[in-house]
Amino acid sequence: MTVHPAPRLSGTRWFKKRVLSHWQLLALLLVPLAWYIIFCYIPMFGVQLAFKNYKVRLGIWDSPWAEPLLRHFARYFSSYYAWSTIWNTLAINLGCLAIGFPAPILLALMLNEINSLRFRKVLQNITYIPYFLSIVVVVSMLKLFTDQRYGLINIMIRAIGMQTLPLMESEKYFRPLYVLSNVWQNMGWNAIIYIAALAGVDTALYEAATVDGASRWQKIIHVSLPCILPTIVTMFILRIGQLMTIGFEKALLMQNDLNIGTSEIISTLVYKNGIQKGDYSYATAVGLMNSVVNLILIVTANTVCRKTLDQSLW
Amino acid sequence: MTKKILCLVLVLCLVPVFALADSKDVLNTEGELPIVKEPITLSIFGKQGAIHAEWSTMDFFKKYQELTGITLEFNQAPSQGYDESKALMWTNDTYDDMLVAPALSGTEIIKYGDEGVLLPLEDLLKEYAPNYTALMEKYPDIKGRITAPDGHIYALAAIIAVNAARTEKIWCNKAWLDACGLAVPTTFEELETVLRAFKEYDANGNGEADEIPIAAADLNFWFDTMAGMFGLQYQFGQEMNLSEDGKTLTSWLTSDQFKALLQWSNKMYEEGLMDPDLFTQEYSKFNAKMSGQMMGIFFNQADDAFDSTNYVGIAPMAGMSDKLYVQSGPVARDMGTFAITCDCDYPEAAVRWIDYLFSEEGSYLMRYGIEGKTWTRDENGYPVYVDGILNNPNGSGPTIAQFCIWPGGGSPQYLNDRNCIAVCSPTTQAAQAALDPYMDYVLYAEPLFDADVNERLQILDTDISTYMKSCAAKFIRGEMSFDEWDTYCQTLEGMGLQEWVGIYQERLDSYQ
Numbered sequence: 001m002t003v004h005p006a007p008r009l010s011g012t013r014w015f016k017k018r019v020l021s022h023w024q025l026l027a028l029l030l031v032p033l034a035w036y037i038i039f040c041y042i043p044m045f046g047v048q049l050a051f052k053n054y055k056v057r058l059g060i061w062d063s064p065w066a067e068p069l070l071r072h073f074a075r076y077f078s079s080y081y082a083w084s085t086i087w088n089t090l091a092i093n094l095g096c097l098a099i100g101f102p103a104p105i106l107l108a109l110m111l112n113e114i115n116s117l118r119f120r121k122v123l124q125n126i127t128y129i130p131y132f133l134s135i136v137v138v139v140s141m142l143k144l145f146t147d148q149r150y151g152l153i154n155i156m157i158r159a160i161g162m163q164t165l166p167l168m169e170s171e172k173y174f175r176p177l178y179v180l181s182n183v184w185q186n187m188g189w190n191a192i193i194y195i196a197a198l199a200g201v202d203t204a205l206y207e208a209a210t211v212d213g214a215s216r217w218q219k220i221i222h223v224s225l226p227c228i229l230p231t232i233v234t235m236f237i238l239r240i241g242q243l244m245t246i247g248f249e250k251a252l253l254m255q256n257d258l259n260i261g262t263s264e265i266i267s268t269l270v271y272k273n274g275i276q277k278g279d280y281s282y283a284t285a286v287g288l289m290n291s292v293v294n295l296i297l298i299v300t301a302n303t304v305c306r307k308t309l310d311q312s313l314w
Numbered sequence: 315m316t317k318k319i320l321c322l323v324l325v326l327c328l329v330p331v332f333a334l335a336d337s338k339d340v341l342n343t344e345g346e347l348p349i350v351k352e353p354i355t356l357s358i359f360g361k362q363g364a365i366h367a368e369w370s371t372m373d374f375f376k377k378y379q380e381l382t383g384i385t386l387e388f389n390q391a392p393s394q395g396y397d398e399s400k401a402l403m404w405t406n407d408t409y410d411d412m413l414v415a416p417a418l419s420g421t422e423i424i425k426y427g428d429e430g431v432l433l434p435l436e437d438l439l440k441e442y443a444p445n446y447t448a449l450m451e452k453y454p455d456i457k458g459r460i461t462a463p464d465g466h467i468y469a470l471a472a473i474i475a476v477n478a479a480r481t482e483k484i485w486c487n488k489a490w491l492d493a494c495g496l497a498v499p500t501t502f503e504e505l506e507t508v509l510r511a512f513k514e515y516d517a518n519g520n521g522e523a524d525e526i527p528i529a530a531a532d533l534n535f536w537f538d539t540m541a542g543m544f545g546l547q548y549q550f551g552q553e554m555n556l557s558e559d560g561k562t563l564t565s566w567l568t569s570d571q572f573k574a575l576l577q578w579s580n581k582m583y584e585e586g587l588m589d590p591d592l593f594t595q596e597y598s599k600f601n602a603k604m605s606g607q608m609m610g611i612f613f614n615q616a617d618d619a620f621d622s623t624n625y626v627g628i629a630p631m632a633g634m635s636d637k638l639y640v641q642s643g644p645v646a647r648d649m650g651t652f653a654i655t656c657d658c659d660y661p662e663a664a665v666r667w668i669d670y671l672f673s674e675e676g677s678y679l680m681r682y683g684i685e686g687k688t689w690t691r692d693e694n695g696y697p698v699y700v701d702g703i704l705n706n707p708n709g710s711g712p713t714i715a716q717f718c719i720w721p722g723g724g725s726p727q728y729l730n731d732r733n734c735i736a737v738c739s740p741t742t743q744a745a746q747a748a749l750d751p752y753m754d755y756v757l758y759a760e761p762l763f764d765a766d767v768n769e770r771l772q773i774l775d776t777d778i779s780t781y782m783k784s785c786a787a788k789f790i791r792g793e794m795s796f797d798e799w800d801t802y803c804q805t806l807e808g809m810g811l812q813e814w815v816g817i818y819q820e821r822l823d824s825y826q
Contacts, residue, residue: 056404056405057429078773079773080777080808080809081776081780148590169594257533258787258791258793260780261784264780273772273773276397277419277421278404278425279769
């Protein structure tokens with residue numbers, strides 16, 4: 001196929017043809033652009049706090065540089081829990097990735113196979129309602145369900161004649177509880193993008209497959225999945241880019257003295273030392289370190305995906 | 315040289331201008347109300363407790379504005395999400411004039427004092443705060459506790475001059491004891507017998523042994539009271555003992571006594587005598603157990619949250635240690651209860667404003683509200699609440715919080731024998747009497763450290779307390795065997811236990 005080079009246009013004509021004629025699209029772009037500038041680029045100015053001793057009276061710009069420059073990073077690693085929080089964060093995220101990533105894809109594929117539109121809509125609504133529950137509510141529910149004496153789960157365990165489990169009060173069960181409740185809460189919501197992608201698949205492909213005698217299973221494997229693969233890869237790369245990040249709220253709410261060995265993650269440690277004690281430089285330093293690791297991960301994931309699957313973000 | 319002279323001349327020219335605008339000029343004669351000749355306005359920031367009425371509608375604030383001639387502008391934040399509100403407050407461009415009951419932490423006092431947000435108060439106190447200064451002379455501990463390492467006082471503490479308001483009492487269910495035919499336990503041996511009897515005895519008559527023999531709100535409260543019975547102290551508010559000669563501090567986290575305490579707790583846990591909720595419950599759940607009379611023996615400061623008809627306060631158990639101690643808070647119990655910011659135009663008036671609340675009459679207004687409306691005087695001239703407050707079905711605390719700010723703690727207040735009835739009922743006073751013999755030892759209060767030391771201490775504190783609590787919980791629940799005690803000790807040493815003790819030792823040395 002030959003590509004015809006676009007004819008060269010003079011400055012004003014180029015502007016008129018290429019820019020002004022698309023003004024509606026560009027106007028739409030303005031809103032997200034403004035969002036990024038205001039919430040992502042302007043705050044980057046504050047990253048310097050990681051290398052400074054922040055003083056509220058002096059402001060970000062005039063606060064003195066830390067001595068030595070990487071002081072706040074060193075302080076983080078001087079904590080006995082530094083490395084274990086990094087591992088705990090990664091372990092929870094890997095768990096969420098291993099179970100939480102395929103779950104919405106499976107859900108979307110299943111929903112796509114349901115013929116009754118009404119049933120499908122009801123099911124979809126039921127699965128994504130938990131997403132709108134606040135984390136506090138979800139954790140309170142968890143606590144009620146897992147109580148060793150009165151909790152639903154332990155009552156069932158007792159009913160089948162087994163020893164009850166200290167689910168909330170043990171390091172062993174913290175990760176499964178965290179991951180599974182996360183999957184339950186987010187599966188329906190995350191499935192929306194795949195459902196949308198599946199809705200966009202050309203029905204002619206399914207009809208052709210039917211004519212060729214493909215079974216329902218084969219249609220999923222050979223039509224549905226390949227068609228949403230670009231979406232899956234994009235979502236996967238984006239997910240990899242958050243491997244070092246977990247919000248502190250849920251872990252902090254689930255935390256107690258008995259599960260602290262696995263529930264102390266980077267963000268909860270930073271919350272306790274940095275935010276609660278007003279040590280903003282320290283909190284910024286750890287946040288920056290997190291972002292750098294995330295950046296490295298996302299670039300690596302993107303490269304690997306481009307080389308192996310021929311799909312990538314950029 | 316000429317420049318210097320010019321500067322001097324200019325400065326001298328400015329002096330009269332400053333003198334004209336002197337913030338002292340608004341003050342009335344010392345010791346007289348109103349505080350100011352012309353009405354002024356001061357804005358205040360603070361923590362409005364969960365049970366408090368809106369501050370501006372409280373009798374205390376309304377009356378006090380009338381008395382002082384100082385109109386207040388209320389910018390307080392609700393207790394829900396207060397830490398976040400406070401964190402944002404510091405980043406404001408301008409600050410409110412006074413911080414009243416702002417719950418400042420030691421770190422904040424040092425940090426924002428050092429940065430110039432909080433005004434140094436020591437000179438102002440000398441001149442304009444006769445009441446607070448007199449109290450500081452009467453209780454010398456206060457000065458050491460509120461003075462920052464740079465010698466300045468940036469925030470005032472509440473002064474709690476009543477022992478009973480600074481200790482956790484040991485409450486024992488007398489009705490259960492009588493029903494079991496047992497006497498008040500005095501030794502660990504007797505205590506175990508009593509606890510086992512409580513477990514068997516079916517107080518609520520449902521046929522199950524679901525009563526809780528012994529309990530505390532959480533692990534910290536458990537140790538606070540139990541540690542003293544094993545001869546352990548909380549010097550500087552930390553897990554440290556002071557040597558006989560008063561010169562050396564040692565951490566007891568790795569000591570045999572602490573191991574014995576854990577072993578005993580483990581035994582109680584295994585036998586089902588100790589409340590298993592201790593490790594995870596919220597305070598409200600403990601509160602419900604208190605008011606529900608569900609516990610045999612438990613620890614709480616006062617009897618304001620439960621009906622104490624069936625309970626008596628008992629003394630610490632003997633048998634585990636030659637020396638028994640009762641842990642108590644310092645006289646300057648609540649730190650960071652009042653501060654003046656750099657944006658305050660009338661610091662002198664603000665100091666007088668707070669100082670009056672530390673006078674006898676001021677403390678009555680602060681703790682009882684308006685005379686004749688919520689309180690009257692008894693034959694000695696001491697205040698008593700009118701009927702319907704202490705015996706209010708909603709509880710005395712929430713009732714008083716409709717017109718005074720002290721319920722919930724953390725407010726600048728002077729508590730003494732005359733004005734403490736609401737928190738020290740006769741039963742509580744009697745429970746305190748049982749503890750008094752064990753409070754006669756030198757106990758240092760938690761001091762303020764300078765910023766650098768504080769930074770290091772923050773990391774050490776978080777690490778050590780996190781690890782200790784997690785291991786202690788596992789030892790007690792039998793998830794960690796006592797064979798692993800040495801590993802536990804080594805890990806603590808590796809975290810910098812000696813460095814941590816060293817920081818406090820250095821402070822102790824500086825006192826001598």
